[in-house]
Amino acid sequence: MVQDALALWKKIKAKGERGTTLYLRLFVFFAFFVVALVLAFLLILNIAGVFHIGIHKSQAWFENELEHLSQDISNDYGNLSVHGVNLSEKISKSMESYLKEARVAPSGLADHPELLEELLSLQMPDLLSALQNNKCGGAFLILDASVIPQAHMRQRAGLFLKRTEPNTVGTMGSKLHCLRGPANIARENSIELLGQWQMEFTGSETDFFSLAVETSRKRSELPLSRLYYWSPRRLLSGNSEAGMLLSVPLITSDGTVLGICGFEVSSMLFKQSYSPDNSVYARVFSVLAPVKESGLHMDGGLLAGNSYLNSALGGNIAVISEEDAPFNRYRSGEQGDYSGVQRTVRLYPAGSPYQEDIWAAAVMAPREDMQAAARKGILGLQLGIGVLCLLSLLAAAFVSRRYILPVLKTLEGIKNGSGYAALPKTQYQEINDLLEFLAAQDEAVSAALAEAKTGKTPASVGTERENLKPPDLDPEQYQRFLKCLETLSPAERRVFDLYVREYRAKDIAAELHLSMNTVKYHNGNIYGKLEVGSRKELLSYIRFMHCQQKREEEEHDEHLS
Incomplete structure (x- = not known):
């Protein structure tokens, strides 16, 4: 298992050393741009308080109910x-x-x-x-x-x-x-x-x-x-x-x-008179209770709303904290936590001996209901941003493909051995300039091959041999090319021989009665078996073969004389 993991890691590493494709690089660039825009948009929304709109709506609703x-x-x-x-x-x-x-x-x-x-x-x-x-x-x-x-x-x-x-x-x-x-x-x-x-x-x-x-x-x-x-x-x-x-x-x-x-x-009259509207929060309820220390003393208060919650809160002191600002958090022992707002209610006039008795009215609901309402307020916004981000990424993939497709077609044509001059023009000036340059180079190589086939003096032949010989081609490399040449199938060898005779891809298809896709398929196999990366490199080996044959013929003629 460890060996399999190491082999997989080496394969991934080797693939990484070959570099990434143009399409992937362009897509990553567009995707990064889209993500940056979305993050900036989210930051603006956060600063504007949009993500707290659910809490703000709940706060306004509860404060309105408390006011009434x-x-x-x-x-x-x-x-x-x-x-x-x-x-x-x-x-x-x-x-x-x-x-x-x-x-x-x-x-x-x-x-x-x-x-x-x-x-x-x-x-x-x-x-x-x-x-x-x-x-x-x-x-x-x-x-x-x-x-x-x-x-x-x-x-x-x-x-x-x-x-x-x-x-x-x-x-x-x-x-x-x-x-x-x-x-x-x-x-x-x-x-x-x-x-x-x-x-x-x-x-x-x-x-x-x-x-x-x-x-x-x-x-x-x-x-x-x-x-x-x-x-x-x-x-x-x-x-x-x-x-x-x-x-x-x-x-x-x-x-x-x-x-x-x-x-x-x-308690029944209080419930019928002061029950809050439960159309928004089904389990909301109101309270009137004396305030003792830091809590509402529910033993001495009345509640209006959900009857289950009324019985659950009865007999407990709801401890108040500000953890859920702008709401208060009320804890009722093992009965659960509640969130809400409260306000002091004056039951006695100034000068009353009971004016120190503090009573408070409160509107509250289970804490999980409040949190769900806050999330619900921004759920649609989150879904909208997610859909927008997804559509932007799909658009980035589409634009990247449309942008890079002409380049890929041109590179595929070069790889399949099509003539540079015969390749269609693209909307990118740099690619067109490159094709013109390669076509000029191809014509120069063809002219050199034609001169190499004509009779020349030994000195001129030697000079041409040096000029036609690729600078990085050595005998060992040439011998390896010859050995690889033996691995070609008969069909591939026929295609290769026509390349030696300076046939173009379309000429080969017409000569051998093949489709262009079949010729491209054979080209890919020939390049792979001969370990060459382009038509130019293949022509370099062919020129070298012509030079070798020319030299062998000259040596044979000298030996006979």
């Missing part, structure tokens, strides 16, 4: 906050008026559990009106009191009304159910109880209640419009879906905090 998302969230959550404050003021005045008639101080409400059901029933019209006229998934009222104050787990009386058919974002036509509150109040208002209904709220599920109430008590100098609180996503016991809760304190004129009221933005 953040604007819609700011408007909707802001409007809901304003209506929540108005609802709190109405309920606070109504409850304060009721307690005044009952001769109970607001601070002593917890000591009169017998008043709670009637007090809650009086707030039902305002709560229903707020629920039906606002974009929300539910409305609630929670008091800092309980019908069962001695229960093992601290409970709180209140109402929670749910819109259980959020199949439309509209506020009319949705079916209402009661999740928390006295059953009699629900029946009086023709509201069905949910299967997960409970009469009161438990302390474990209302930590947001404690935060909102305690903060309003500590910051009593602030107006009500600065004291509302948006809780992170949570799931009440028995509720079928989680949501964000707007909690507004219920504050009487003497500063007593009776409880909270507010609205729920359910």
Whole structure:
């Protein structure tokens, strides 16, 4: 195997020492020129940013979606906050008026559990009106009191009304159910109880209640419009879906905090309201989540979009990095990587005790989808450049062949022994000049042969012999030529003999009744067997043969005399 490899290497090396063809050299030159132009074109496109057009389109699309998302969230959550404050003021005045008639101080409400059901029933019209006229998934009222104050787990009386058919974002036509509150109040208002209904709220599920109430008590100098609180996503016991809760304190004129009221933005409502357009990116989704450290805390946020992705991201913190600039890269543990953009959303006004809580809206998609979209943007351009390069190379091959074909035909005619003067003219002046020069040389050689055949004095013959003898021809070389002459076939020998008699190729074809292709075939074999490279070299040997024959005849005549 090694020997075969060495033999192949020697063969390639020997072929390389013979040089390359004109056609190959010209084609390589044109190909190099084409490749240089294509590379320059690619460089210009790269500088112009054409290869990043897919990324730029994706960036523009995502930023546009984020602009709409953040604007819609700011408007909707802001409007809901304003209506929540108005609802709190109405309920606070109504409850304060009721307690005044009952001769109970607001601070002593917890000591009169017998008043709670009637007090809650009086707030039902305002709560229903707020629920039906606002974009929300539910409305609630929670008091800092309980019908069962001695229960093992601290409970709180209140109402929670749910819109259980959020199949439309509209506020009319949705079916209402009661999740928390006295059953009699629900029946009086023709509201069905949910299967997960409970009469009161438990302390474990209302930590947001404690935060909102305690903060309003500590910051009593602030107006009500600065004291509302948006809780992170949570799931009440028995509720079928989680949501964000707007909690507004219920504050009487003497500063007593009776409880909270507010609205729920359910996960279903968020999905129906803020799902991004998935016609371009099938798995794109939007997020509203609190920002903690360097990530989005998905436990406390809401998502809208692909349900599989929603469940996959839930319960994880998406770590943010800038590896995919201009996009952020979000890593969700083992769930995969995502790329997208985000923007801070203000849920609280300046001066709010919760203004340090940062929320962000984001639009993102799986990272592999983004990369595929970026590649798709330039795939057509890459294919176009590839086709252009291929067509240019084919054109280079065609032009090279058309350019070099007349030269090759002329060289083939010279190799086949055709007369230089009989060869057709080309469109290249240099080749025509060469043919004229060779024809003149051929005529000079023919004239010398004719003189060599005529009788001359020994001195003149000797001079002619020296003139006709090729300068690089020695006896050994001539003897080798004679030995090679014996290897010619009979047909090749007949062609050679006619060359000795100064026949042209077309004359040989006519004399032997052969076609020109057959004569060319014999010429190739004759040149190969006699180890000559051109007709001129062959004629040199023939002249030398004539000189040898002339000298032998002269020596024979001298011997006879």
